[in-house]
Amino acid sequence: xxxRFFLCAALALSACSAQVPQVYRKEAFDPxxxxxxxxxxxxxxxxEAGRRALLSQGYLIDSEEAMKVQATKAFxxxxxxxxxxxxxxxxxxxxxxGERAAIFANGRELRYVLKASAANAGLTVSGIGxxxxxxxxxxxxxxxxxEQTVTDPEFYRRFFALIDTFMP
Numbered sequence: 001x002x003x004r005f006f007l008c009a010a011l012a013l014s015a016c017s018a019q020v021p022q023v024y025r026k027e028a029f030d031p032x033x034x035x036x037x038x039x040x041x042x043x044x045x046x047x048e049a050g051r052r053a054l055l056s057q058g059y060l061i062d063s064e065e066a067m068k069v070q071a072t073k074a075f076x077x078x079x080x081x082x083x084x085x086x087x088x089x090x091x092x093x094x095x096x097x098g099e100r101a102a103i104f105a106n107g108r109e110l111r112y113v114l115k116a117s118a119a120n121a122g123l124t125v126s127g128i129g130x131x132x133x134x135x136x137x138x139x140x141x142x143x144x145x146x147e148q149t150v151t152d153p154e155f156y157r158r159f160f161a162l163i164d165t166f167m168p
């Protein structure tokens with residue numbers, strides 16, 4: 001009985017120490033956001049300029065709606081790793097006099113690693129049992145190991161500057 005109690009207590013303590021940090025507590029909600037840029041045009045024209053900017057840089061358009069575009073570009077920094085950059089833009093009216101639009105952009109970096117898993121071939125025959133055969137097989141697959149929002153203001157500055165070149 002005491003052994004179970006100590007085992008449960010040890011498990012509870014280890015679970016507490018392995019908690020994921022609560023990063024939302026450090027979220028500042030800064031009004032000077034690098035994720036937004038305003039343009040003197042309609043939201044439809046702004047989104048089309050954003051779509052063309054993404055296409056000009058080799059992004060594959062994943063989804064496209066009236067005021068939203070999502071695109072992906074893949075990178076392979078080393079032979080057993082892949083990084084995908086997913087960029088989403090949202091175009092909304094920004095108010096004020098005349099036609100004004102705001103583009104909100106969000107970049108996410110997804111990291112994958114190539115993992116190999118080995119398997120042996122086996123055969124089960126009724127009445128005899130199972131037999132392991134000497135054929136080994138290896139299955140390679142990409143496993144997602146991380147995802148992070150791109151927060152670099154310079155990244156977004158370059159992106160919005162490129163969008164501006166596609167404005168009529």
